[in-house]
Amino acid sequence: MATSEENLSGETGGRLLLLDPHESELDDVVAPPPPPPPSHVDMDTAIVLLGAGVTAITHPLLYVKLLIQVGHEPLPPTVGATMFGRRVLYLPGFFSYAQHIVRVDGKRGLFRGLSPRILSSAISTIVRSRVKKTSYEMVIQCLSRIATHPCHVISVRCMAQFIGSEAKYGGLFSCISKIFEEEGVAGFFVGVVPHVLGEVIFLWGCNLLAHFINSYAVDDNFSQAPAVRSYTRFVMGIGVSVLTYPFMLVADLMAVNNCGLAAGLPPNSPIFKSWLHCWNHLSQKGQLFRGSSFFFRRVPMTAVEVAEN
Incomplete structure (x- = not known):
């Protein structure tokens, strides 16, 4: 008996080992594998849905902006x-x-032209999520802008119908049929030149300014340098978008110009021969930034002077 106790104390360091009868069963249980990471397709779907939601939420803002743009x-x-x-x-x-x-069209009226904008946003979101390099980004963005411009034209015309209480453009497919019958393929690309030019100037302006500031204005010894550099392009985008706004304004006006809607015909708007004609007209009247602000909009000085006289 003594020998048995010594052997036990020698083998276990003076402690008795208590074996759990279920220990072997627990060892046999295999832990479930971790869930697989979301696939690229799932990420694209989530991004597209998020973009569609943002587009729908902000659509009333752009709707009011467009009506102000067309005067x-x-x-x-x-x-x-x-x-x-x-x-x-x-x-x-x-x-x-x-x-x-809302008083004229009801709450649903705030969402005129939403469906083509969602389609355009989905295409642009997928393209932007796959492009990283600046040189390729400019080429792909231009091609994306050209490809989605028909959706932009349809959306603008659907919203501009509010001015004349018209119902010429309805659903997406009926709009495509109507534009093709009246204007041919060219009707889907009216105003595409200033749209693409504005996109090119915006991209290169943002990247050049961000590169210059990150390379020469932000000191590497500064502890928050990486954080500052990460926001530089975003901040530069806000400033450059102000400079490229006239291109977007001209593109929107050309989309409704002489299309049969009251918004694009005299007396609401002159008939422009080209986008340069439209640019010069707005420049002479000092209205190249018409619609760029939603609040504290002053009456143009020319209108004030006429009213006073």
Whole structure:
């Protein structure tokens, strides 16, 4: 008995081992494998759905912006004052304009032309998610802009119908049929040149400015240098988008120019021979940035002078 105790103490270091009867069963249980990472297709689908949601949420903003761009001002201006006390005339802002649309068309009226914009957004989102290099980015973005421009034309015309209370353009396929019958293939690409030019200037402007600032203005010894560099292109994009806004404005006006809608015909709008003609017309009137702001929109000085006379 003593020998048995010594052997036990020698083998276990003076401790008795208690064996769990279920231990062998637990050893046989294999842990479930970790879930597989989301596939590239799943990621693309999620990105497209997110883009479609953002497009739908922001569509009323772009709808009001387009109506302002084509010069439709259904509400009278109000008298206000600047911070220096000077009296000025202010045009209605986004909320007043949106309420007017709801009164005329109902809440669903705020979403005119949404379906072609969602289609265009889906195509652009997929393309942008696959392009990384700047040189290829410019080429692919231009091709993407050209490919989605017909959707842009359809969306703009659907929204511009509000001005004349027209119903010429309905669903997506009926719009395609209508434009093809009246204008041919060229009708889907009116205004594409300023649209693509604006895209090219925007891309190169953002990348060149971001490269210059990251290379020469941000010190590598600065502890937050990586964080600053990550936001440089985004900040530069805001500034460059202001400079390229006239290209977008001209593209939108050319999309409705002389298409049979009241928004693109006199007296609401002159008939432009080309996008350069449209640019010069807006430049002479000082309206190259018309519709760039939703709030605190002042009546153009020429209109104020005519009213005073």
